[in-house]
Amino acid sequence: MQVLVSLKFGDGDFTNGFPEISIFTSKVGSQHSQEIEIQLPPAPEIRKSYQNWQKKYINLFKNLGIRILIPRSVATSLDLEHENITRGFNKNIATNWSPEKQKQEFEKSKQECDSEALLQKAERYASELRTEVNQWLEKVKSKLEARLELDPNSQILLEIHTQNITLQQTKDILHRLPWREWDYFQECSGLEVILCLSESNSPAPKVKDDGIFRRVRITSIFGDSKDINVKRDKELIAKLEKRGAELINLEQPQRQDFSKLWDEPCNILFYSGHSETFEDGTVGSLQINSTDNLSLQEIRNTLGEAVKKGLKLAIFNSCDGLGLAKQLADLHLPYIIVWREPVPDKTAIGFIEYFLSSYAQGESLFTSVRNARLKLVELTSQEEREKQIPGLNWLPIICKNTSVPPPTWKDLGGLTGKLPHSPYKGLSAFQEEDAEYFFGREKFIADLFEAAKSKPLVPVVGASGSGKSSVVFAGLVPRLREDGIQIVSFRPGNNPFDALAVALSSHIQSVIGTQESNPNPPVIGTRGNNLNPPVIGIRGNNSNTTVIGTKGNNLNPPVIANQQSNPNPSVIATQGSNPQPLETSNECAIPTQINLLHDKQALCRLIENIVASSEIPPKSSTNASQSCRDVACNVSTGDDNSVAGMYKGQTSSQRFILIADQFEELYTLTPESQQQPFLNLLLHAVKSAPNFSLVLTLRADFYGHAISNRDFSDLLQQGIYNSSPMNQSELRAAIEQPAAKMKVELEPGLTDKLIDELGNQAGSLPLLEFTLFQLWEKHDKWYLNHQAYKEIGGLKQALAKYADSILSPLSARNKEKAERIFIQLVSPGEGTEDTKRKATRAEVGKENWDWVEFFANQRLLVTGWDETTQEKTVEIIHEALIREWGMLREWIKSNRQFRVWQERLQFTVVKWEDKGRDSEYLLSGGNLGEAEGWFNDEKYREYLSDSQSKFIRESLQERDRKEQEKVSQQQEKTRLQKRAIKWLSGGLLAASLATGFAGWNWVEAKTSAIASEINSLSTRSEYLFGLKNYEDALIEAIKGNELLAKSWWRTRIPTDTQQQIKIALHNAIHDSVELEQHTLTGHQDWVYQVGFSPDGKTIASASGDKTVKLWSTNGKLLHTLTGHQNSVYHVGFSPDGKTIASASWDKTVKLWNWDFDNLLTRGCNRLEGYLVSYPDKLEELKVCQTPQVLAAVASNFIRQGEDLAKNGDFEDAVEKFRQAKKWNPKLDFNPESKAKAISLKEEGRSKK
Structure with a gap:
C-alpha cells in the first residue's frame, strides 16, 4: 500500500515559527483524504545544528583521506594540497559559507587530526540535528498518529511543499533537512521524501507516438571531468542500451551543442560532472567543459522545449544540485534527482549505479532512489563503513513539479519498447534508399562501379535469390550518383519496348524540366522488385539530385499523357512545399516507343541526345514539351535538327547508365516476336553509343538463353560479374551491421547458427533476410534471440511457416481465391525453374483484388502499375516463395497443365x-x-x-x-x-x-x-x-x-x-500405373448370393446392405452398384458377360451394363491412390466415390491431423479432423477433443 503525506508550509521562518501548516494524508487508490491544520514553533537551533553538521561533513573529507576540492585561497593559507574529488566547482566549495568562514573552519579541522574523533563529532552533530528536528515535529507527529495508522510494509511518500515561503534561506534549510530521520516513520522501511518545488495540475504534455520509436531516449551531458571519474558514469549509462535505451551523448560540450535538447526529443536528461549552487540556493550552474560553466537560466527556452517534447526526468550526478532543481521547477520539468551537498566521487558513482540498475529493471522512481540510498550505506566494506560520513544517505533527493505520478522505465519505452522499422528487407530487394543498411558486398560493389564507368556491358549473373538486384540498386546506384552519372532503369516485362520507352521518356522530360534549377542528373526507373510507378521528386533551386523512381507502394501512375486523360496523376514530392500534381506531355512516350520498335539505331541516337542535352542547357525560350520532342521524337533523323546535331562537334564526358533489371523476363514474359528485335536494339547501343553502359541482372539458369544469340554471347564473354554466394565474414556483416546501426544486438551464437544453417546453398539470401525480418518482429528487449528463432521455425522453415500462418485462418472459399491469385503469378518452367510473373488486375480477377491487397499487406505479394496498359499489377514478392512454400508448390503442381495451356493460349x-x-x-x-x-x-x-x-x-x-x-x-x-x-x-x-x-x-x-x-x-x-x-x-x-x-x-x-x-x-x-490391393470385405450386411462372370475374371455379390459388389478374382473390389431400396438377394451375369441382373426385396430387377461400367470401375481403381491424395479431384468424379475410397481419404486426413497435433498446430489439426468426418460421416469423434488429447499426450512425452 502506498501512503501519501503532504506537509504544505505557509509563510514563516525558523526564528518566528510557521503559523500555518496544512497536512494532507491519503492512500493510493482511495478517494478519501484527510486534512490537518497545525502550527510549528520557532526553532532557530535547527539552522545552527545543520550548519554544525555541515562543517564537520566538509572537514571529514580531508581527514578521512577523501579527496575534496578546497578553494585555492583557503588551500594556500592552510598549506593544503589543492585536490578535487567532489563534484563541486574548481573555484568554490559548494556550501553556503563565506570564504572567511570556510578558512576559520578548516584551520580548526587542521588541528583535529584524530579521524575517529572527527567521526564521533560528526555523528554527534548529526544526532543533535535529528533530535532537534524530531522535537520540532513532535506536535505534527501526535496529530498524525491520531489520524493515520501506518503499516510497516507500506510505501510512504512524504512531500515537502515550500512554495509559500518568502525567505529563500528558510526554504533552503527546509530543503536540506534530514526528513527521513523523522521518528514518526522509523518503523517504515519504504519511506521516501520528495521536495515539491512547484506543482502543475495540468496533465503532462503528450509526446507524439508515431508507433515506431518507443525507446527510452536519454541525453547525457558529460561535463568537465577533472579529478572525477566521469568515464565510469558514461559506462553505466551505456549499459542501458541493453534495456532499450537510445543514447545521445554530449561530452564536454560547447554551448551550441545544447541544440540537441531542442531538436531531438528525450525522456531523461543526465548530467555528470561538476556543479554549484550559489549562496541563496536558487541558482545553479554546470561546468560543461574545462573552461566554461553554464547557468540553466541561460538555456531556459531550450530546456522548456525539451520538456514540451517529452522530457520527464533530470538526474544531476554532481554536487549540490538544489539550485539546478529550483531553476528547472519553473519549467515544470516533472521529476529531478539531485545531491543536496558536495559528494565524494565514489559515492556519486555508487548511487547512480544502484539507481539505474533498479529503475531500468522496472522499479518505480521512488523505490529506485530508496534502494540506491540503502545500498550505498549497507553494501560497503567494513573499512569503508568505518569511514562513512554520518548523514551521507540524507543527501540524494527527488524534486517534483507535477501532480502526475512519475513514469516507470516501461512507460518511457524500455523493457517492452517497440523496435523502429526493420533494416532487413524480408523478401524484397534492397533499394537505393536502403543503402545505409546494405552490408557485405563492398568489394563486389567496387568492382561493378569501376566496370560501369568504363565498360559498355556489365552483366550481373547469379542464381535467383543471390542478391543481384540489391547489389545494383542499394550498392552500385548510390556510388554512381555520387559521380553525377545519369541512370535509367527498367524491367522488360511482357512489352520491353514500352517499358524502356516509358522510362526514357520520363527521364528526358525530367532532365529538361529541371535542368535550370537542378544541375545534377536524375535517377529514374523501377528499383529492384518494386514495380510501382515513378514518383518525381523536385527539390527546388538546390543542388540535390532529383530522384525519379518508385517509392513505396503508390499505385498511382505518373502522368505521361495529359491530366484529363488520366484521372490518377502522380504526385511531385517537393521538400518544403505541398505535393502538386505533375502534368507533362505525352508527345515523348509514343514516338520514342515507335522509334525503338522499328529502328535498332534509335536507342543509340537517343542516348547521344540525352547526354548532349544534359551537358548544355537549352535556350530559355525553348518549351519543355518541344525540347522533349527534340530529344525523343527526332532521334531517327540524325541531322542537325536533332539535339545531337544542335551540339555537333562538342565532346561530352557525361556518362549514361541503363539498368535492365530481371533481364530473364525477356525470355519468360516477352512474346518471341519481340525478343530478338529488342535484343538487337540493346546490343547496337552497347556497341555504338558513346559514354554508355548497359547494366543488366540475369538469373543464372537463363544464361543458356542469352548465349544462344551469338552477338550477345560474344559480348558476355568479355566479362561477367557473378553474384556468388557470400563468404562467412560477408554474411556476418550482412546479419549484424544493419542491427548495430539501429542499436540492436543478436544474442551470442545466433549469427553463427544462421550462417551454419544457411550453408552454401545458392540463392538462399532471401531466406536469411526473411528470417532476420521475422526475428526483428519478435525481438526481446532490443535483442534478436534464440527463442524467437526457434518459434519462427529456423531459417529453413521460417518462410513456409509464415506463409501458412497467413493462409490457414482463411475459409475454404477464400483459400480457393488465394490459389487462383497465386498460380496466375507463376510462369511454369520448361527446362528451368518456375519463375514469378507480373499479372494485371484483370488476370487475377477484379473481384479478387481486395485479396491481392491483403496478401500484399502481409508481404507475400507486391502491387504496382503498368505504364503501358495503365493497369494495376501484382507479382510474388520473390521467387524464394515459390521454392520454399509447400502449399504454393502444391498449387503449382495441381494446376501446372492448366497454366502451361493458359500461357500458350x-x-x-x-x-x-x-x-x-x-x-x-x-x-x-x-x-x-x-x-x-x-x-x-x-x-x-x-x-x-x-x-x-x-x-x-x-x-x-x-x-x-x-x-x-x-x-x-x-x-x-x-x-x-x-x-x-x-x-x-x-x-x-x-x-x-x-x-x-x-x-x-x-x-x-x-x-x-x-x-x-x-x-x-x-x-x-x-x-x-x-x-x-x-x-x-x-x-x-x-x-x-x-x-x-x-x-x-x-x-x-x-x-x-x-x-x-x-x-x-x-x-x-492401361498406360497408367496399376495399384493393386487385396480385399474380401466391404459389405455392411449379409451376403445372399455370389456369381462368376462367363470369363471367370469377375465375381458379383448380392447383399442385404442394398448393394451389388464386383470383385476381381484376387479379391479386389472393382465397383459397387447402388440403386436398390432394399436388400439384394440375387445377382447373375448374361451369357456374354456384358450385363448383370440383380433382384431385390424392393420388388425390382435392375440390369447393369457391366462391360461399360467395368471400364469406368477399372479407371477409378487406377486412380484410387491419386484421388486419396487429391480429394478435390475426387469431388468431381462421383462415379469413383466408393466407400473404400472415401474411408481412405478420411484416414489420410486423420494421419495429417495427428501429425499437426503432435507438432502443436492445434487449429490446423482440428480442421484436418473435420475434413475426415466430412468424407466419412461414420467416424465418431470430436475433432477438438481428439486434437487436444494428442497435443497433451505429446507434451507429456516431451517433459519426460
Missing part, C-alpha cells in the same frame, strides 16, 4: 488481338476442343482473364455458326420434304410428319451438344496423356464416359465419338 489471344480480332485466328478443331474442356470446367473458367474468355467464346460461337449453317441447310432440305409430303398426303398426315420432324430436330441438336462436349473431353484426355500426365488424362476420360453413360440419346451419338472416348479411357487405364 495467351500468346494466341495476343496474336488474335494484334490481327484486329480476325475470325481467321480463332481456335478450331482439337485446339478448340481442348480450350472448351478447360472453359467448361467451372473452376478453371474463373481462372481465365476476360480477354481469354472472350476469345474462347468467340471461337465457340464461330464453330456454332458454321454448324448452324449445316443445320440450316438440313432444315431447308426438311422444309422441302415437308412440302412434298403435304402435297402428296394431305393435312393430317402432314401435321403428324411436321411434329415428328420438329422433335427430330430437337433430338439432333441435343445429341450434337453432348457429342461436342464428349469430343472436348476426349481431346483434353489425349492431350494430357501425350504430356504423360496420366492421372489428369484418366480423370477427363472418366468424365467423358460418365457423360456418355448418363445420356438418354447415347445410341444417337456418333460411333466415332463413342469410340474416341472409350479409347481415351482404355489408353489412360
